[in-house]
Amino acid sequence: MTMRSSRIITGGRRRRRATLAATVATIALAGCASVAPATTGSSGSSAFKEATQTPGSTITVWTDSTRLPFVQEYAKEHPNVKLNIVTYDGDANGSTYLQTKVQLFDRTGKGWPDVVFASPTDVTWATVPTNPSAQAFAAPVDQLVPKSILDNFATGSLSPCQVDGHTYCLRNDIAQVVLWYNKTLMDKWGYQVPTTWEQYQALGEEVAKQHPGYVIGSIGDTNSDESYYWSSQCPAQELVGKNTLEVDLSAPDCTRMTNLLDPLIADKSVATQGFFDQGFNGSKVLMSVGPSWQGQYLYNAAFKVPAGEMAAAAPLKWAGQSTTYTGNVGGGIWMISSHSTNIKGATAVAEWLTTNTSALASAPTYPAYVPAAKAWLANPANKDYFAANVSNVFINAANEVWTGWSNTKFSDETPWSNTILPALTAGKSLSAAVPAWQASIVNQAKSLGYTVVTK
Amino acid sequence: MERATAPSGARPARRHQRRRAGLAGYLFVSGYTVLLLAFGLFPTGYSIYLAFTNSLGQFTGLGQFVKVVGDFRFWPAFADIGSYLAMWLVLVVVLTVVTAVILRGRVRPGLSSVLRFLFYLPGALAGVASVLVWLFMLSPSVSPATGLLRALGLSTFDQVMAPGNLPVILVLIAFWTGAGGWIVVMYGALNNIPDEVLEAARVDGAGPWRTAWNIQIPMIRKWIVYMGILAFASGSQLFVEPQLLAAASLGRVSPTWSPNQLAYVFAFQYGDFNSAAALSVLLLVIGLIVAALLVTRSGLFKVGDE
Numbered sequence: 001m002t003m004r005s006s007r008i009i010t011g012g013r014r015r016r017r018a019t020l021a022a023t024v025a026t027i028a029l030a031g032c033a034s035v036a037p038a039t040t041g042s043s044g045s046s047a048f049k050e051a052t053q054t055p056g057s058t059i060t061v062w063t064d065s066t067r068l069p070f071v072q073e074y075a076k077e078h079p080n081v082k083l084n085i086v087t088y089d090g091d092a093n094g095s096t097y098l099q100t101k102v103q104l105f106d107r108t109g110k111g112w113p114d115v116v117f118a119s120p121t122d123v124t125w126a127t128v129p130t131n132p133s134a135q136a137f138a139a140p141v142d143q144l145v146p147k148s149i150l151d152n153f154a155t156g157s158l159s160p161c162q163v164d165g166h167t168y169c170l171r172n173d174i175a176q177v178v179l180w181y182n183k184t185l186m187d188k189w190g191y192q193v194p195t196t197w198e199q200y201q202a203l204g205e206e207v208a209k210q211h212p213g214y215v216i217g218s219i220g221d222t223n224s225d226e227s228y229y230w231s232s233q234c235p236a237q238e239l240v241g242k243n244t245l246e247v248d249l250s251a252p253d254c255t256r257m258t259n260l261l262d263p264l265i266a267d268k269s270v271a272t273q274g275f276f277d278q279g280f281n282g283s284k285v286l287m288s289v290g291p292s293w294q295g296q297y298l299y300n301a302a303f304k305v306p307a308g309e310m311a312a313a314a315p316l317k318w319a320g321q322s323t324t325y326t327g328n329v330g331g332g333i334w335m336i337s338s339h340s341t342n343i344k345g346a347t348a349v350a351e352w353l354t355t356n357t358s359a360l361a362s363a364p365t366y367p368a369y370v371p372a373a374k375a376w377l378a379n380p381a382n383k384d385y386f387a388a389n390v391s392n393v394f395i396n397a398a399n400e401v402w403t404g405w406s407n408t409k410f411s412d413e414t415p416w417s418n419t420i421l422p423a424l425t426a427g428k429s430l431s432a433a434v435p436a437w438q439a440s441i442v443n444q445a446k447s448l449g450y451t452v453v454t455k
Numbered sequence: 456m457e458r459a460t461a462p463s464g465a466r467p468a469r470r471h472q473r474r475r476a477g478l479a480g481y482l483f484v485s486g487y488t489v490l491l492l493a494f495g496l497f498p499t500g501y502s503i504y505l506a507f508t509n510s511l512g513q514f515t516g517l518g519q520f521v522k523v524v525g526d527f528r529f530w531p532a533f534a535d536i537g538s539y540l541a542m543w544l545v546l547v548v549v550l551t552v553v554t555a556v557i558l559r560g561r562v563r564p565g566l567s568s569v570l571r572f573l574f575y576l577p578g579a580l581a582g583v584a585s586v587l588v589w590l591f592m593l594s595p596s597v598s599p600a601t602g603l604l605r606a607l608g609l610s611t612f613d614q615v616m617a618p619g620n621l622p623v624i625l626v627l628i629a630f631w632t633g634a635g636g637w638i639v640v641m642y643g644a645l646n647n648i649p650d651e652v653l654e655a656a657r658v659d660g661a662g663p664w665r666t667a668w669n670i671q672i673p674m675i676r677k678w679i680v681y682m683g684i685l686a687f688a689s690g691s692q693l694f695v696e697p698q699l700l701a702a703a704s705l706g707r708v709s710p711t712w713s714p715n716q717l718a719y720v721f722a723f724q725y726g727d728f729n730s731a732a733a734l735s736v737l738l739l740v741i742g743l744i745v746a747a748l749l750v751t752r753s754g755l756f757k758v759g760d761e
Contacts, residue, residue, distance in 0.1 A: 032514060032516035034515070035515050035518040035729065035730070036509065096723065096724045104723075125726075131510050132511055221705070273611055274705065276705065277611065277613060278611075278612050279594075279611060414706065418709050422617055422618050425617060446527075447526060447527060448725070
């Protein structure tokens with residue numbers, strides 16, 4: 001009885017299985033369309049069509065909380081402009097909130113903000129339609145803002161905004177990498193401030209011997225690759241063609257940094273715990289290779305180093321190198337929506353937020369717009385904390401950011417933090433972990449449609 | 456006349472009554488049916504449609520599935536969720552059943568109900584809140600269990616968040632929030648066993664462990680299978696917990712740790728809803744296969760043969 005019923009079931013199953021297999025085969029073999037159909041629209045001015053304009057209509061501004069006071073100030077100064085101010089995470093730390101929302105707005109055909117604060121990485125997707133029937137989100141600002149104004153942004157600061165000969169964003173601030181050091185401690189211990197990477201390495205070895213426990217940098221933050229490898233002109237993600245990315249961490253410009261850091265990691269003068277990790281001991285930092293905002297945000301606010309101790313020096317260069325190149329850690333942008341029904345008003349908001357010198361003099365970070373940067377440096381609040389004048393260091397470094405570290409569709413922080421940081425925490429050396437980092441960047445790039453060359 | 460009218464009058468009344476009873480039944484299930492259609496069946500159908508088409512709505516056969524399986528994050532994500540599920544299922548099945556048996560038979564009723572309440576309590580916290588509690592518990596600089604963490608060689612949060620520790624951390628969180636509810640369910644199931652059966656076992660000389668192993672657990676087998684199906688389904692859809700850990704660990708935890716997170720990245724980072732749908736359909740199929748295996752092997756839906 002049981003046997004018979006089970007046999008019947010098996011027979012039925014077998015038949016069903018055969019039918020299923022046949023169906024699957026038919027489906028698989030049928031003339032199928034490609035999973036990635038060619039998009040009809042393309043980026044660039046040809047795709048940009050203004051929406052039907054309603055002069056004076058409400059302008060929705062998405063900002064992070066840091067820039068919120070400035071948007072509010074604009075609202076106060078322009079009481080006749082109708083603004084709808086929305087706060088969001090600003091797409092910091094690899095968040096993709098804006099991208100997620102725009103994907104959905106593109107599907108529903110409404111809801112886009114007019115002006116957004118975002119991260120440079122966002123430009124890469126915002127200049128391409130998110131689906132075949134959508135229009136790219138970012139409007140070309142070079143068709144909206146006078147060239148004389150665009151020319152006043154720091155050298156190279158608009159390069160993440162530039163795609164196919166057009167400029168799609170206004171840079172809010174730069175985070176040029178400089179050399180931060182505790183002047184009080186350096187003087188007390190009789191150390192010279194290094195000017196080359198070779199001297200930096202020698203100093204690290206000295207510190208490890210004479211003042212163990214103190215560090216001259218950290219490699220453990222999500223963006224430490226931008227402080228060290230970007231400054232070293234390492235081709236970790238260099239666009240060499242329209243859609244061709246060079247990823248070569250075995251290039252000499254990368255290995256020189258790996259080889260410099262490994263001994264310092266081994267003797268613990270460079271920390272593998274991130275500065276921003278919970279429990280990092282900020283009182284043991286002699287020096288750091290880091291962005292301009294570290295002065296206020298890290299040393300003043302987080303580490304509570306007393307005023308008059310910290311100073312900034314020019315970015316390090318390699319012995320025998322005539323030009324100095326440095327890295328960049330963050331720095332926001334403003335984009336204008338191509339869907340805005342009040343694009344004139346939206347442009348005015350974005351322009352004011354990035355170029356208004358009197359407002360930007362009290363900005364929390366170093367403005368990308370050169371006249372505003374000068375006003376910022378003249379503001380006592382931005383320099384009184386430091387042991388020496390940081391103006392020249394900041395101004396020069398702002399123009400030395402290496403442009404070979406390209407703005408890509410993925411954040412460089414993801415492969416770095418997923419591969420290198422856990423390896424360092426587990427006690428491995430950088431050189432042992434670099435192959436995994438390389439593979440991770442290559443995989444990310446390929447999955448987003450880049451052609452990867454590794455040489 | 457009277458005789459003739461009486462039955463004919465009674466019959467329509469009864470028929471009417473029966474129709475009303477039927478209507479009430481439909482009325483009772485209508486709310487659920489509408490929600491099931493709107494949030495269950497329609498989205499499932501739509502994602503099956505998306506999984507077999509591209510962004511222009513053209514039929515792509517198994518193309519999306521091939522693409523998803525070939526993605527470099529696919530196998531790591533399934534390996535992650537696999538190791539998590541293995542630990543989570545064994546732990547939840549063994550520990551909740553053992554706890555329920557102990558609470559039912561070896562603990563005084565008053566204490567037993569207090570304990571059941573305490574076990575259930577963390578489940579009242581939303582997923583997000585429970586992750587925050589565990590982030591606090593697992594940060595050596597603030598945790599009340601710092602000593603224990605250090606004894607395990609974990610002195611910084613980064614070390615706690617090492618990739619190899621994640622399945623364990625996620626099982627801890629899931630067990631802490633989810634086990635209490637199942638203990639209550641299993642306890643209820645044990646209550647269904649007639650006292651005479653247990654009495655008979657005792658008379659036959661069965662001790663508490665023998666009673667549990669040979670009488671109680673076999674008699675609540677169906678509830679255990681039911682728990683297995685639901686725990687597998689919820690476990691394979693893990694999303695919130697690893698997503699929050701990724702943010703809290705400042706990127707050390709991969710943003711595509713679980714398959715559901717990978718689907719999320721496909722949909723909302725790449726705008727590739729079709730691949731995301733294909734991945735979701737794969738998860739659905741896996742869930743259905745496991746459920747079907749458990750149901751057929753255990754005779755969960757067999758009626759009246761016990």
